[in-house]
Amino acid sequence: MRVAVISAYYKEPRYVLRRCHESVLAQAGNVTHVMVADGFPSSDVDSWKGVIHIKIPNHADYGDTPRGIGAACASANGFDAICFLDADNWYAPNHVETMRIIVEETGAQVVTATRTIFTANGRMLGICKESNGVDFNDTNCYFLTRAAFPACAAWLFKDPRESIRGDKIFWNTVRTGGYLHFHSIVPTVNYVSTFAFHYEMFGEVPPDDSKVIAKLPGRQNFQMVSYAEYKAMGGAGGR
Template sequence: MRVAVISAYYKEPLHVLRKCHESVFAQAGNVTHFMVADGFPVSDIDSWAGVVHIKIPNHADYGDTPRGVGAACAAANGFDAICFLDADNWYEPNHVETMRMIVDETGAQVVTATRKILTVDGRMLGICKESNSVDFNDTNCYFLTRPAFPACAAWLFKDARESISGDRVFWNAVQAGGYMRFHSIEPTVNYVSTLAFHYEMFGEIPPDDSKVIAKLPGHQHFQMFSYAQYKAMGGARGR
């Protein structure tokens, strides 16, 4: 099985990009890392083994267009499965093999993984309670086989104002596709979070500079605020 891992990147430091890529390169089997520069390509990546380096203009849509472009390239080049991995996150060494074994054993068209939530300084908050493939599934936690590739169009063909919550748009597309799904309870994805909601999930008070994504009264679309701004507006928690 040829597996493509799609990582959109923007202005992350080189050591962060390298950690992401090394976690993909360490996966067993035939795995290729599609690293898609969202307007600011890093020349070092051209020499990294196992990488298809795609460079596109910046779209300012939280990586949605780069994910869609990477997925389209992987599909057109005959890959059997597609995963997504944000540039500041990384896989456990057994991630792809775990997903692949579940496909072989269950016939699932979409496998979803469990994630660990970490702070920017590397402290583990805990195992995510939200991304459970029932209420929601995070972008980094998908393993899509070819029958589910049409869901990837959601990254590209949506109202641009929905990009701030593009992960939920994609989750809705996967659900609407009616694909056979299976959820892995093994936490094989490491997710670095700056969201206030994740601190609250584990009983901690969020830092003032953590992020809140919320709809204000009278507004149709989500907006992003710092936790300090959100508190000043009278909010207590948000996603």
């Protein structure tokens, strides 16, 4: 099974990109890392082993367009499965193998994985209770076989104003797509979060500079604000 791991990246430091890439290199099987530069390509990536490096203009849509373009390229080049891995996150060494075995044993067209949440400074908060493959599934936790590739159009052809919630739109597309789905309880995805919601999930008070996706007074669309701003508006936590 030829697996493409799609990583949109923006201005992440080299060591962050390297951590992401090395976790893909560590996967068993025929795995290719498709790294899509969203307007700010790193010349270092050109020389990295096992990488298809795609460079596009910046779209300022939280990585949605780079993911969609990477998925389209993977499909056109005959890959059998697609995963997504944001540049600041990384896989456990057994991630792809775990997903592949589930596909072989169950015939699943979509496999979702469990994730572990880390803070930006590398402290582990715990196993995520939100991305459970029932209520929600995070972008980094998908393994899509070819039957489910059409769902990737959701990254590209939605209302651009909804990009801030693109992960939820994609999850809804997968959830309602009629695909045979299996969820793995093995935590094989490591996710770096700056969201206030995830601190509260583990009984911690969020830092003031953590993020909340909220609707501001007088605004129709969601926006990203700091936890300090959200508290000032009378809110408490959120995503």
